[in-house]
Amino acid sequence: MRDILWIVQNTLRVTFRKKKNILLYLFMPLIGIFIALMAYGGDQKMILHVGVVNQDKAEITADTIQFLAGLENVKITELEAGQVQEEIVSGKLDSVITFEKGYSDSVLAGRPDHIQLTSIKGAQVTGFVKSYLYQYIDNISTISRAADGNQQTFQQMYQDYQQSSFQLSTHSLADTSRNKNMTTQTIGFLIMIMLISASNLSEIILLEKEKRTYFRLLSTPINARKYLLANVLVNMLVMTVQVAVTLTIMKSVFHIGLNMSYWEAAVVMLLFSMIAVGLSLVLISFSKSRSAANALQNLIITPTVMLSGCFWPVEVMPTTLQKIANFLPQRWTLDTLTKLQEGHAFSELSLNLLILFAFAAAFFLIAVYKFSRNKTTENFV
């Protein structure tokens, strides 16, 4: 272990002696915060553009739409069913809500139905509209059930509720959604930087093979296994610092609310850092030279980062691409974070966490298998 730490220490010292590396490994992750601030920051509140298609001309429906319009930072555009596609394509809308015929009756009957909500700019954004809307509908249903068919009682309760609910108008909505957007944007960028960092740091292995120092090291008491472990440790350390620095600066300097606990976010990101090391080792193990590794990294990292929603919400992409994204670890990482933001507890997310673990384990196994095969063909003990 002492000799492994000796290598780790030396690698870190040599790496961070170069200004270029300090920039890449420590400052680049913060750029995500600035991008997020530019995209969502500033004083102006974010306005959600919601398209509404009303096919159910009834009082309850009209009131529901009124309620939506009353939400601060939500702008309603009434649409005909035929216009929806066109409006979505033009990109002016964040979300479309369709009240189908029978909506009002179903609410009155206590079993809300015939309502469709399509998110266009990402579930995180419209999640709020959705939760407020559903809560509203639920309340009306409850009132209806409480009135138990008595028209007058219902009207009375309904009126009272309408009045109070408008007052309770939700100023925090836009703020939280803005925070969540900034968090997602920052972490999406951090994910990309972590992947790039991991592949750069793992590339040291190939560099040492090309420069022959690797074989020199193997003639000392260091063996190939210890050497690999040292590299993994360097990777993990650098990425842990990246995660800690990014989350801390986000929270304490820019006061961007994570909408989840710092530690939960950190744990998920550290899980992702294991995936990043595993993946970078796989790419290295399949490359004969650094240039081959670079080509492979470009081929894999950038497209998967884009596909998995690190730069923009996956919901804007065609469904086929969304399905592909489900096979990407970055997607699952973001998904876990989104679920935490939505208020799920860590314990409810065991499937997500398990999948992240499985990605890391699979990558490590492939890399180790490939490395040991390389070793027998080259015959280095």
Next chain:
Amino acid sequence: MNVLEIKNVTKKFADFIAVDNMSLAVAEGEIFGFLGANGAGKSTTINMIAGLLRCNDGIISILGKNSAKHSRFAKMNLGMVPQDLAIYEDMTAYENVKFFAGLYGLRGAELHDLVVEALEFVGLQDKHKSYPNSFSGGMKRRLNIACAIAHRPKLIIMDEPTVGIDPQSRNYILNSVKKLNEMGCTIIYTSHYMEEVEEICSRIAIIDHGKIIAEGTKEQLKSLITNTKDLWIEVKSSENLNIQAIKEIPGVEAVSIEEYFIKINSDTGVNNLNKIIEHLINNGIEIRGLQEKAPNLETVFLTLTGRNLRDQ
């Protein structure tokens, strides 16, 4: 005790046999030379000793212990100077030596002292803060050596430590090899340069096609060919020379050409000088001088392997 013992060691790369059933023992305090042409199998043998390659067959023991079974023990007692430079360009000379020595478990003041000593030993103490990219080829080679000796190994393996460097650095290196040996290190030394091996090695193995074809002190090796002599003929131009035809002259054992000299190794029992001169004259080659030499290792090598030590 033997510091190194190789018993019936064979190494194959796919179908190609690089080292063929080799056996050899190096005693404590020796400077043992490996002499062989390109591709003879010197580096392969050395890489197996250093634990970088696994042998297909046979046993290698270092300080009496099987090196495959006690690889940590073997490596702790070994210092390797590889044929290809293995130093870090982004670390200073001092850091390079310190890093390698630290891998043997040395730390703190002890480590610092040993590093400084190793740098002094190879004459780089003034350059300890410099990066290797500002070094000449010879200085890099010397740093390569310092990295291998700082931890005071019992056995030092040097794979062509003087290849491609200036004469000054070369002398420095040869002297430090001798000094290391006087300090008690056993050394295995590989080279293409006959003069070096002849100057510093106490025993020499001539390797060809993965086999040891002769082994002993230089006197023992020379005595293998006392029944031959060397004839050096200086000519104006060796362009029209037909080496094969000269080899067919009775008594001629080996022929080589070095610039304006035709070097002929010939049986002392056969008087063939007339025939050789006649052949040259008939082919229009102008003779400028003629001298007879006592055999040296180069001749031994040429006679035993039929090859020149270096590609020409």
